[in-house]
Amino acid sequence: MIATRPFIRANDIACRRGERLLFARLSLAVEAGEALHLAGANGIGKSSLMRILAGLMRPFAGEVEREGAMALLDERPALDTHLPLGRALDFWREVDATPADRLDTVLSAVGLHDLLDVPVRYLSTGQRKRAALARTLAQGAPIWLLDEPLNGLDTASVAVVEKLVAQHCADGGLCVLASHQPVAVPGLKRLELAEFVV
Amino acid sequence: MIWPILKRDVVLLLGGGRRGGALLPILFFLAVAMLYPFAVGPDAKLLARTGGGVVWVAALLAAILPLDRLVEPDLEAGFFDQWALRGLAEEWLCAVRIFAHWLCFAVPLMLATPIAAVLLGLSGEQLLTLELGLLAGTPGLAALGVAVAAVTAGLRGGAALAGLLILPLAVPLLIFGAGSLSTGGEGGLALTAAASLVLVALCPFAAGAALRAARE
Numbered sequence: 001m002i003a004t005r006p007f008i009r010a011n012d013i014a015c016r017r018g019e020r021l022l023f024a025r026l027s028l029a030v031e032a033g034e035a036l037h038l039a040g041a042n043g044i045g046k047s048s049l050m051r052i053l054a055g056l057m058r059p060f061a062g063e064v065e066r067e068g069a070m071a072l073l074d075e076r077p078a079l080d081t082h083l084p085l086g087r088a089l090d091f092w093r094e095v096d097a098t099p100a101d102r103l104d105t106v107l108s109a110v111g112l113h114d115l116l117d118v119p120v121r122y123l124s125t126g127q128r129k130r131a132a133l134a135r136t137l138a139q140g141a142p143i144w145l146l147d148e149p150l151n152g153l154d155t156a157s158v159a160v161v162e163k164l165v166a167q168h169c170a171d172g173g174l175c176v177l178a179s180h181q182p183v184a185v186p187g188l189k190r191l192e193l194a195e196f197v198v
Numbered sequence: 199m200i201w202p203i204l205k206r207d208v209v210l211l212l213g214g215g216r217r218g219g220a221l222l223p224i225l226f227f228l229a230v231a232m233l234y235p236f237a238v239g240p241d242a243k244l245l246a247r248t249g250g251g252v253v254w255v256a257a258l259l260a261a262i263l264p265l266d267r268l269v270e271p272d273l274e275a276g277f278f279d280q281w282a283l284r285g286l287a288e289e290w291l292c293a294v295r296i297f298a299h300w301l302c303f304a305v306p307l308m309l310a311t312p313i314a315a316v317l318l319g320l321s322g323e324q325l326l327t328l329e330l331g332l333l334a335g336t337p338g339l340a341a342l343g344v345a346v347a348a349v350t351a352g353l354r355g356g357a358a359l360a361g362l363l364i365l366p367l368a369v370p371l372l373i374f375g376a377g378s379l380s381t382g383g384e385g386g387l388a389l390t391a392a393a394s395l396v397l398v399a400l401c402p403f404a405a406g407a408a409l410r411a412a413r414e
Contacts, residue, residue, distance in 0.1 A: 051413075054279075054283060055282075055283075056279055056282060056283070056413055057413060057414060058414070069284075070283050071283070072279065072280070072283050074276065074279075076274070076275055076276030076279075077275070077276070078275055078276040078277050078279070078280045079275075080206075080210075080275075081275075091202060091206055092280075094201075094202035095199055095202050095203065095281075095284065096284070097199075
């Protein structure tokens with residue numbers, strides 16, 4: 001359970017990449033228990049918005065407020081590719097001081113138990129995505145920022161991710177996910193980035 | 199949080215994985231020391247007089263080899279972003295990496311130096327000064343390596359550029375380090391250590407700023 005109530009709020013932010021203003025005057029607020037779907041076509045700025053929310057990039061204008069630890073999933077798994085999956089995940093378990101049973105639960109949820117001996121570089125795209133998801137979820141942060149979490153996943157895994165997000169929000173966490181695919185999570189709010197393009 | 203990161207840094211830099219190992223720069227270092235007598239001839243006096251300087255130059259050249267795997271692979275794999283999310287300052291991470299790099303580069307280098315000294319016919323006294331000089335100078339060299347690797351990470355031709363950047367910046371270490379051999383004085387060693395300390399103090403901040411700038 002999560003002690004303080006996490007939230008993430010963005011006020012009137014704009015994002016510029018190079019000479020191009022991707023979007024402007026964007027405000028959003030996600031409170032504990034809520035999930036938000038950032039939708040839009042490729043290149044519209046979903047990943048940039050995600051990095052701004054994560055605090056990895058400064059917005060061109062506006063500000064972001066947040067309360068609570070964040071876990072980010074993006075296109076880079078941040079797992080040592082030459083190590084077996086189990087040891088690659090062990091590194092993050094040590095860094096995050098994750099209880100062993102939580103990692104175990106997460107691994108069963110995403111169905112990776114049989115692959116722990118396989119070096120990360122031999123994993124398929126979908127398996128790698130699930131491995132990155134396991135790393136993100138095992139962190140135990142109340143705020144989940146998932147950038148294209150469904151890319152490369154089969155339909156069964158997509159359903160698992162949707163269920164995990166719903167469960168996380170029911171437990172008082174919050175989730176922002178960016179995807180160009182439809183996502184089925186109960187009570188999911190939707191933000192169309194196309195409305196803020198200048 | 200820092201302990202597992204230091205452990206991972208050391209394991210990755212020491213060897214294993216796709217990033218080569220700590221052995222390569224040392225073999226390169228010894229190869230330079232071995233080739234030098236072939237180039238200048240077997241004049242023992244000349245070798246003994248110039249050998250210490252050659253060891254320093256060889257050490258400097260060997261320091262270039264690991265530069266491209268110091269920062270860039272982790273930056274590309276997203277490790278630094280994940281650490282940033284956990285509230286770890288880039289400066290801190292770079293300081294840890296400098297220490298790991300020093301352990302994996304400088305310690306084997308100092309262990310290989312007696313072999314190089316034999317190849318060059320250096321006396322025991324010269325070897326001692328050389329080792330003390332390397333002990334004083336290599337932390338600065340390691341710090342410089344991480345800072346330069348962070349600045350050039352993600353650039354096209356970054357590896358070649360890193361080599362070009364680090365050499366002029368390492369000149370003070372070379373002058374004082376090699377200089378301590380000819381004067382035989384502690385003054386040279388003290389100045390090497392001073393230059394080294396300045397680099398160790400400044401480089402984590404330079405490297406951290408470079409990593410943050412690379413995100414924008």
